[in-house]
Amino acid sequence: MTDTTPTQPNRPTLMDLDSPGARGTTLPELDVPASDLPDDGLLRGDLDIPEIGELGLVRYFTGLSKLNFGIDTGFYPLGSCTMKYNPKWHEEVARLPGFANIHPLQSPESAQGALAIMYGLQDLLAEITGARAVSLAPLAGAHGEMAGLLMIRAYHEEHGEGETRKKVLIPDTAHGTNAASAKMCGYEVVTAPSDPHGNLDVEALKELAGPETAGLMLTLPSTLGLFNPRILDICNAIHDAGALVYGDGANLNAILGRVRFGDLGFDVVHSNLHKTFSTPHGGGGPGAGPVCAADSLADYLPAPVVYRDDSGSGPQYRLGRPAKSIGKISAFHCNFGVVLRAYAYIRLLGARGMRDISENAVLNANYLSTRLQEDYLLPHKRTCMHEAVFSASRQKALGVRALDISKRLMDYGFHPPTMYFPQVVPEALMIEPTECESKRTIDAFVDAMKAIARESETDPDLVNTAPHTTPVSRLDEAQAARHPDLHW
Amino acid sequence: MTDTTPTQPNRPTLMDLDSPGARGTTLPELDVPASDLPDDGLLRGDLDIPEIGELGLVRYFTGLSKLNFGIDTGFYPLGSCTMKYNPKWHEEVARLPGFANIHPLQSPESAQGALAIMYGLQDLLAEITGARAVSLAPLAGAHGEMAGLLMIRAYHEEHGEGETRKKVLIPDTAHGTNAASAKMCGYEVVTAPSDPHGNLDVEALKELAGPETAGLMLTLPSTLGLFNPRILDICNAIHDAGALVYGDGANLNAILGRVRFGDLGFDVVHSNLHKTFSTPHGGGGPGAGPVCAADSLADYLPAPVVYRDDSGSGPQYRLGRPAKSIGKISAFHCNFGVVLRAYAYIRLLGARGMRDISENAVLNANYLSTRLQEDYLLPHKRTCMHEAVFSASRQKALGVRALDISKRLMDYGFHPPTMYFPQVVPEALMIEPTECESKRTIDAFVDAMKAIARESETDPDLVNTAPHTTPVSRLDEAQAARHPDLHW
């Protein structure tokens, strides 16, 4: 076979398309008298960004979009990320002028519809997580972690233990943001180990918890996709030590309508709306990480919280600040566009819909896990929740790493799972199918994984040099880090 | 190189995705008492269309969209089709509830905004084409041709010549719809020949025109992309014979703001809004083919025409019917969504913008033509208008046809030109760059064409088996026609 593809030059950068004088849109002309400009010394010279006609712009970005793999492209079993379908009607609603074009500082009277939605979502999340009160302020999961820890901190300060309780316990399976958030909040991180079943080791935890402990950050179900059956003991142990329990709710999808953080004794939990509640990830945000607090911490929630007043003729909503609030953690109220979508999602599905999600998410994961165990090592052989963490250690022995398997999956048309996380599992492949995928899709994925397991035996090189069908193959990351080329 | 692409099964059809019980959207429940159903004998049994979840639906159609080449994908020099950029804001405006969700039969008082736009476009088109009056009724170019011919027919009937004038003259270069429309209007088609320069042969035309002639259908500039310098003689000759001149305005883009059909003596002309006025082609429609009439035919325009009444406090618009109207040619008023976009387009650009279009369209075509003449035969060596019609006859001698060159262009990332039309040019390649494309793009296209010319000499097989980079290669059309498989 001769090479029939004409050699393609490198994709042009945006700067390559620069056409001085071209313009990508029209703008209105000045319709008021011009004033004098300030002193020349204040004024800018050139601004070196490209000039491109509208068609060139559209082609450039449309073309690049096609180089991206999204949920709408295919199966996206990225563990811990809950890549579920993003309903299209949410996008339309978010573009309504009465939502998109309202100013954060306009008076509450002129934004009652927006406030009603914020209030509504606070309410829904409180019910779903079993919380006393909710603030939508955090702009992502990690931001929610920070908010939650600042609440815990304020609580201990209030109780005169601000200076003594300086440590936060974090399981060895935890997401990196947990530890980083603790550090941002001025805490020292103490790692709590897992037991051989993949559970947080309760006895070890009891050892670690003490008068210096501010709190425990616990992901439930854990990042191994496992539900800790001793969760009540854990919360008790922490509370007995005078500390508080922070819940990382990134994996809430697994237990929607099955159990509530608040009922289990968590003091505060954040929820990732861009995971559990289907708001689009956007290639890395926006997200939202509302914090949901139990009685213990409700007064410390970040501002704003929306309150409802029924004393008048109809309900009136206003932005307020809880009594002992940790204050504002960003300029305005919340990622309203994200809040709106999550609200829409929950309202469409209702309570029954919440349970359907967890049922299908968990069933999908267990089915996938069952089918894959023949070919891949499952370190923790248990019923899993929404995701299953495999290890590519068998393949590693053949010279094929988790990374290689991941890259080869691309050739089969799938997005790879999360790799090398949690770090406690060597060669981890963390697979989360979500409730949105059908058995048909999961079967196709399992078939591909099995084929790759075969290839790893018969033709490891094929796997190790994958992907072969993508616009670029493996990129030189070392070069990128050693000689940073960060802009045109 | 081993084959590294896992074998892909055939793309699933929609029916392959059938998952009984799945549903692709939510619908409201019944909120009124149910009534008795009619007799069972009237009721339907099964309906055999697929059931698919919403994510499956989105992936299916999104995936298929990527198999399509659109203007947003790349250069689309499809001659006679004027594939220009479709401004994005038009799509947003067309979705405004006050435009998308209005009923054609609601009262004019409740649709003044829509009627104002229709009136506005009638006005703009009258000015641009030099017409007395305009009807937006025709739903595509061919529908406009039919309307125009029916007007000519009604005119002759009114003048007592309906029975005698039964022939329509159509140049040998004309688009197929011209002849087909004539037939639909009960006319006999008489072909008028071109002269060696590619112009309609005026002397021959004079011979053909006579008392049996109802009219001439003339495309200006012609489908060879040429402007007939004797256009005034032609119109006079036809009028002298007592017949009328129909203008096919599909190529209006070339002469926007340069000359007007009405001024040249055309009695009626249709304009393809989906060409000249940038409304999206939609993969084969919708379009719109408004007819613009001179004094001679204004009274015969199809209904409706929008009229404006300034007798009240503000302007009032109403739908009306010209005195001798040929009547309605479709159920409602017009392809309003298309009309709206065309209106928006002209309003943004203004008179200066119209001239910019023709200037750039014609300059682009002449530049392209100049550069390509080294390698491809240009049968009519003249200044062209918006498009240049080449012949692949040199390549044909090497065993490479226009079809093969077209297919090979796909490998270079371009949409092929129109092929084998007009029929008077053997191995025709009809190239229309439009005003939207930059010199940079045209250069890249010319380079590709030159490379293919090279390949035709050195490796004709490579060209003859192209395309090599598309999701499917050449499809068996004979099989499709012999054993029609037209649905699942």
Next chain:
Amino acid sequence: MSSPYISNTDADRQAMLEATGVASAADLFFEIPESHRDPDLDLPAPLSEFELIRELRELSLQNASLDDYACFLGAGSYNHYIPSVVRHVTGRSEFYTSYTPYQAEISQGTLQTTYDFQSMVCHLTGMDVANAGMYDGSTALAEAALMACRLTRRSNVVVLDTVSPIYRDVIAHYMRPQGIGMSVLSPDSLAVTDADACVIAQYPDFYGRINSLSSCADAAHEAKALLVVSADPVALAMFKSPGDYGADIVVGEGQTIGSPTTFGGPYVGLFAAKTRHLRQMPGRIVGKTTDDQGREGYVLTLQTREQHIRRQTATSNICTSEALVALASTAYLTAVGPQGLAHVARLCYHKAHYAASQIAELPGYSLPLEGPFFREFVVQCPRPPSEINAALLDSQIIGGLNISDSIPNGMLLCTTETNTRDQIDRLVDALKDLA
């Protein structure tokens, strides 16, 4: 500075002029008669996108939108709910910025979805073959009549008087130039002769009634004429298909399945027929085939019926049609699925019957017609419908079609699943006040 829709810069233009050997762009137009060259176009001054969106938005607010008004108007254009996914699909610019799929290798998106469209139309109508769509339901019907004439080599068509008067008007304008006659008959006194090419029925009929097509089919077929039916696709989810009754050609308005009313267009005509009539069908047809490597793919097929090959002997002059609207229908039918479409049909049915029964009880109002109906029904009003509609409009209600010309003080009312019970109750209350 030129428009954002032109990509050339001044430098580009200069370089191209030089390469072309022309001094100025104006010189390229030298063949235009000088006497008429370069007219001054008197067009409004150009505006920016921002200004025009603002202006057009204001114009849009001058229209009574069905989002704000309760609409009980149908008569060929119906306000059904369109799921958002449909707009996602038609909003993919690879679909809407492409031309007719002449180049199959890079048009599989349009081609495969058109094949899906044809398939769905076949199943809905109960026919063997369908095309890629016509301009709208009325022109589809007119073309079906022409096709029947070609197939039977006869030159008269019988149109039932229960066919929409709007559609009858369009048929007449398509028949006359080809010298084809048209008789309008009542279904009760249907007489078909061997001069008649076809009988044309509407299903449900213009007044919303749903009746068996058996007698029409028998009358047509006994005279070796064809039965041509204009059918509503939503009704077909609930009622027997025209194919079940032996129809030969079935057309319909595709707006009702997935496209907004948008002041009358773009819509799409559905067109289906028996296999034996295939080669006389107008319009584009997509077929499935294989490529030289055996992979399945889709192409435009049977093109020898069409104008670009056959010119004056083509089966129609249609070229650009309504592909994007057909795509919307395909996406809509996929979204709602067979159960969903049947559900929509039932909602229409029950709401219409609820509304009709409430209105029938109002003093002064009655239902003059008998028999089962779908989502439309005729009400005889105590006052001219024009007056009633004017008053309703003030209450944010768009009333039914005034059909006083065929039924005294008659109004044709319509309900769909978008009419909430509250809207219907508001209508009934308002009508009561107007008695």
Next chain:
Amino acid sequence: MSSPYISNTDADRQAMLEATGVASAADLFFEIPESHRDPDLDLPAPLSEFELIRELRELSLQNASLDDYACFLGAGSYNHYIPSVVRHVTGRSEFYTSYTPYQAEISQGTLQTTYDFQSMVCHLTGMDVANAGMYDGSTALAEAALMACRLTRRSNVVVLDTVSPIYRDVIAHYMRPQGIGMSVLSPDSLAVTDADACVIAQYPDFYGRINSLSSCADAAHEAKALLVVSADPVALAMFKSPGDYGADIVVGEGQTIGSPTTFGGPYVGLFAAKTRHLRQMPGRIVGKTTDDQGREGYVLTLQTREQHIRRQTATSNICTSEALVALASTAYLTAVGPQGLAHVARLCYHKAHYAASQIAELPGYSLPLEGPFFREFVVQCPRPPSEINAALLDSQIIGGLNISDSIPNGMLLCTTETNTRDQIDRLVDALKDLA
């Protein structure tokens, strides 16, 4: 029947249960303590898409939209015109339905556009390197302060009192837990010591004024502290960049270039710095490199700064950020281009000055501050701004921010290119009536 967002059918579920060897799905949750398993969730009954769109649309109409109201409110969120192409770009579902681009081979779209974003931020701010964006302008500023502390190993920050009070509040909440002090000083009495990590300035300042940053830079640099600037990107098309003045870290709010005000979020924080500070930057960074065939491509780089690798020693806890909003900025800047952005800036400037000069002439109103300003200015009103704003709202005008706490009866007014002359004249007339 389950939701449309679940693709499994009952048969699928049954087959999966069997394969998994579990009797019922409920059994999968056996590890949840029974005492708390399966709570009854008291949520509103589910509704269909149609019903919810209707309900939400009604809620949206309860908000005074800037499409309907003339808005003179800014203070960190600005109503600029966003060309439609921007929404086309962000509406491509491959962009908005993808995750953070960890898998570079199938994420070149997000990666390359992020590289473009970084490039534009560098050029606008006059800095060497930029990241992929932060949550918003305020958290970007707070993180810049933390970064300055890490770089200088100092633990106090000086914030000018002309920095937005909202931003100052956020900075304070980020400093306190790490034991970092914060002094708020006037630019006129700026004293920087060697305990101070940085001086934080806003440009234009909170009151809309545009001043040279030279003296701040000098004061900071003399104390070996850093200059951190929060700059408005639209202003940067017209005025010298912070880089020109020697700033070390420059942040900004990206909402103003391409995203709607949308009640405060999602926005995006711009973040740029000198090259030597690169390894202390928070957030994601995209770099250009080549693949094993020499083709150019883009990857996330310098990830050893980040939480997923470094955990508690990372430069920040940020993970999910605001990629789609950054994409909107990139598309916006491409659409308007350098000339267009400068044009927008000039429109803002001239309109603000026109409005200010008109208002200054009204009896009772005055401009208490001096010096050049950009698109915002302070007006001293004859009555409490709260009263004035309430009255303006009735005339479909959203007035300026009430800043009575810092300037008696002070109102911070803002104009952008979206404020037509007519709107400004209406404002002036209304203010006159309220004197």
